[in-house]
Amino acid sequence: MLRNVTDMDLRLLRIFSTVVKCGGFTAAQAELNMSQSNISTHISGLEKRLGYRLCERGKGGFRLTEKGQRILQASSVLFGAVDAFRDEAQDLSGRLVGDLYLGLADNIATLPTARIDAAIARFYQRAHDMHLHIFVNSPTELELAVIDGQLDMAISYFSRPLPTLAYQPLYTEAIGIFCGDQHPLFEVDSPSLEQLQASDWITHGFLPANQVLPVTPQRASATAHHMEAVAHGVLAGTHLGYLPGHYARPWLESGKMRALHPETLHYAVQHSLITHIGHPQSEAVRAFIDDLRAEHHV
Template structure:
């Protein structure tokens, strides 16, 4: 019978949580860096401490008992409370510490007004022991990652606001229509609207169906969720596609692409920073947001900590 929770109990509960997350002892071996027999011994020790069985394992596979399900839920709440305490204690230290998870849209390093690199440089002038984790993904996946708590903050073009997120506009990006050198229209100086609409296009999978574009293609046999994927297909000469003007510039200069009616067939998108409206804001995240806004000479919009 468990009468008090020791450090050893916490260790056993963390092992148990990993096993549940992985779906069994075998799958958890790599993440725990432990052999299957060792994992089994640790779970048996936890069951002995609790006084009852929390999972079934054997030829029938891994399965939580009803008590095991409740222990897993309770331990998840416990570790969440411990993490909240750790963040609070770290924030009081006067030094930025911990992990900071940031998400970005792809291929914005060539956009001068993005200034992500300048914000990172400013942040690293601070006194800190922060480990920065940066990932690149589509706008929809970035929003979901912030909502799920896998990212602390993300920057991208988001088509419409979600109620659980805070949005801070940062910079704009010009998007145009581009054609690869092997495309039939590459040598046509001023293709007509009908000629363009008759072509095969690659569309952006993250745009909403009601997005208003300068020209709406009649046919698109390819879909991409990242700008680099669009570039590959446009360079192939098989499709027309929308690309950021700054990103396409090297291929324009090398002659591998051309912009189609660049003054008319273009539109502008707003990139924003998003954070979760209901999650606590760590001191490290607040500092990075301050540095990012300073690089854009902006003030925070409702970015106070909870």
């Protein structure tokens, strides 16, 4: 029977939460840097402290019991309260302390209007003892990570606003049509709209459903969820694809790619900063958001 909560109990609860997040003991080994037998020992110790079984494990796979599900929910509330206390205590010190988790879209380092590096530089001029964690992922994965509390904020272009997230527009990105030097249209001076539509395309799996494209692909045998994946399809010479002009520039200069009708066939996407409306923000998170806004003049 659990009569008081010790530091060891908190550690065991965090191990339990990680096992659930990973979907079982085997998958949690790398995350926890523990052997499966060691994890099992810790979970058994937690169950002994509580006085009941939290999960079923064995040949039938990993599954939470009803009480395990309730403990998982209660521990999430507990960790949230501990984090809120830590942030409040740190805020009172007048010095930024702790960890900040930032998510970004891929391949924006060469975009002149994306002043993420300048915002980081401004942030590191503050009095702090911070550790910045930067992750790169698809827009959908970034939204889910912010909703789940794995990220404090993320910057990308998003298909539609979600009710639990706040969106702050920061900058735009110009997207054009590109083909590789092995593609049949590479040597065609001015390919027609019909030729473009008849070509095979690699399409984006992360564009807004209502995005109006200069040319709507009629045939697509490949889908990409990151810009680099689009580039691979274009460089192969098998597909046409939409790419940011700044990202494609090295291949343009080397003759590996060509922009098709760049003056007319292009569009712009809006990149926004997202945060969770219901999650409390530490002083460090608020400071970094201020630095982002200052660098992007918003």
